[in-house]
């Protein structure tokens with residue numbers, strides 16, 4: 001049995017039956033050639049909570065390496081899936097390659113970054129991905145996904161939809177234009193005056209450290225729920241009843257509502273259920289008080305979802321992957 005408590009940042013003491021570590025492309029292809037079920041590809045475990053023992057195989061992609069190519073107008077970075085995301089961002093800034101600074105301190109691996117299209121402080125990784133290399137599970141066939149083929153959306157991609165569980169990401173190629181523009185139109189960064197990328201990088205780290213619990217100190221998996229996006233008609237009705245509702249108009253005219261506000265309005269901030277706490281500073285984060293059980297997590301998340309639904313008629317969707325004995329659990 002493989003103990004998973006140190007393998008996912010929420011830190012529940014669940015077990016998996018077996019583990020395979022793939023350290024070369026040959027090993028990846030050989031593993032992918034066999035028809036597979038009951039496996040879970042695990043990066044840093046920062047978007048996955050093992051709420052039950054998992055009677056399958058954990059697959060760790062330990063591919064390493066960064067290839068840097070200079071082009072006339074851009075830098076191209078081809079990065080192996082097993083590299084650490086934050087270390088990549090720090091390294092790129094040190095090299096004077098700008099662009100990824102707003103995405104500093106997001107835990108996890110490079111291979112997982114395109115899966116949910118990680119984003120923070122007004123940027124999404126989709127803005128910089130040129131290509132994702134993968135291997136098809138079942139055939140071992142190499143695959144390449146262009147940015148368009150990845151079908152990136154808000155915390156979404158083809159890898160969570162048509163290609164879910166059907167391919168293993170081996171490398172991600174980033175295209176970072178040399179002509180760089182700071183993105184500081186975001187609370188926390190908007191006080192910076194003509195900053196360079198290294199200043200934004202340092203500021204993002206400081207703000208995140210103040211706002212979010214460190215999983216090394218208190219187990220958590222970041223934002224538990226996605227921010228719901230509704231159409232203008234739904235929003236207008238809501239705003240009529242809840243005048244102060246915060247909101248962000250999206251490029252397509254839809255409205256994003258902070259899930260943290262909805263959860264806070266329902267009085268959950270700081271509340272505990274079993275060993276799980278709805279974080280007192282950031283109610284979008286559920287955290288492990290040290291004694292949390294998988295059942296506590298699922299029950300509390302369902303209670304929050306149902307209460308928000310009853311009050312606002314908005315259905316919260318979990319951003320975190322909840323892994324149970326039969327695979328992913330839907331709330």
Ligand SMILES: Cc1cc2nc3c(=O)[nH]c(=O)nc-3n(C[C@H](O)[C@H](O)[C@H](O)COP(=O)(O)OP(=O)(O)OC[C@H]3O[C@@H](n4cnc5c(N)ncnc54)[C@H](O)[C@@H]3O)c2cc1C
Nearest residue numbers: 041043044045046047048108109111112118119169221222
């Ligand atoms: C404190 C904290 C803060 C966070 N802040 C943010 C934030 O600001 N923005 C944000 O977007 N996210 C955030 N997250 C969530 C998380 O860090 C990201 O989703 C990250 O990309 C997960 O990486 P991971 O390697 O830990 O993924 P895991 O949890 O190990 O895996 C996530 C999913 O990707 C799949 N996967 C992983 N690697 C591969 C691969 N090589 N091939 C195919 N599938 C794969 C897994 O099967 C799983 O479905 C935060 C999490 C924490 C704990």
